[in-house]
Amino acid sequence: QQQVKQSPQSLIVQKGGISIINCAYENTAFDYFPWYQQFPGKGPALLIAIRPDVSEKKEGRFTISFNKSAKQFSLHIMDSQPGDSATYFCAASIRGGSEKLVFGKGTKLTVNP
Amino acid sequence: DTEVTQTPKHLVMGMTNKKSLKCEQHMGHRAMYWYKQKAKKPPELMFVYSYEKLSINESVPSRFSPECPNSSLLNLHLHALQPEDSALYLCASSQKGTPLLGTEAFFGQGTRLTVV
Numbered sequence: 472q473q474q475v476k477q478s479p480q481s482l483i484v485q486k487g488g489i490s491i492i493n494c495a496y497e498n499t500a501f502d503y504f505p506w507y508q509q510f511p512g513k514g515p516a517l518l519i520a521i522r523p524d525v526s527e528k529k530e531g532r533f534t535i536s537f538n539k540s541a542k543q544f545s546l547h548i549m550d551s552q553p554g555d556s557a558t559y560f561c562a563a564s565i566r567g568g569s570e571k572l573v574f575g576k577g578t579k580l581t582v583n584p
Numbered sequence: 585d586t587e588v589t590q591t592p593k594h595l596v597m598g599m600t601n602k603k604s605l606k607c608e609q610h611m612g613h614r615a616m617y618w619y620k621q622k623a624k625k626p627p628e629l630m631f632v633y634s635y636e637k638l639s640i641n642e643s644v645p646s647r648f649s650p651e652c653p654n655s656s657l658l659n660l661h662l663h664a665l666q667p668e669d670s671a672l673y674l675c676a677s678s679q680k681g682t683p684l685l686g687t688e689a690f691f692g693q694g695t696r697l698t699v700v
Binding site: 503505507512513514515516517520560570571572574575576577579 | 588590615617624625626627629632634639640674676678688689690691692693694696
């Protein structure tokens with residue numbers, strides 16, 4: 472019930488293309504969904520987050536789409552750039568609950584020039 | 585200042601050594617965390633401190649001993665580690681979770697630990 476399933480495990484996209492990473496969860500108590508970006512040798516950096524009362528959130532080239540009934544959410548990276556090459560983790564937590572983030576297994580994104 | 589600062593960046597220690605990892609944040613966050621991350625894996629929660637009190641221990645072996653001296657500092661004391669404990673150790677902090685705010689944790693750059 473605590474699991475967040477993330478796919479694909481790896482993704483190769485051409486520069487200028489759209490990168491799409493998907494996550495699904497089972498625990499309906501989750502109500503906060505952050506995405507993290509991690510470059511090799513660095514800590515994860517918070518990218519964007521969404522609550523389930525919103526179906527979409529956009530920040531620059533990054534968009535989260537949320538489907539509450541399907542218990543799925545996804546990250547779209549528009550106009551992907553080589554500098555976006557990193558590992559992306561989706562995560563879930565319970566607002567006002569324990570300070571516990573449940574992470575997906577990660578997606579390694581490579582954007583070719 | 586949205587930074588979580590970890591020292592040292594790299595650490596090599598023998599199995600009989602005692603060492604400490606340090607973490608500092610000045611964002612006024614009242615929840616602080618230690619995570620362990622192996623290569624190509626997501627961060628794995630070890631400990632959570634909430635208002636300087638240990639609130640979550642994810643069944644971590646006693647050779648790892650956390651300490652929260654004040655609201656800005658978090659230490660992880662290491663003793664008699666095994667080679668399999670080699671990993672990236674990440675500190676993170678967040679505002680205390682509320683009904684309006686989820687756990688947006690801000691991570692430090694990590695300490696790359698090698699146990700020989």
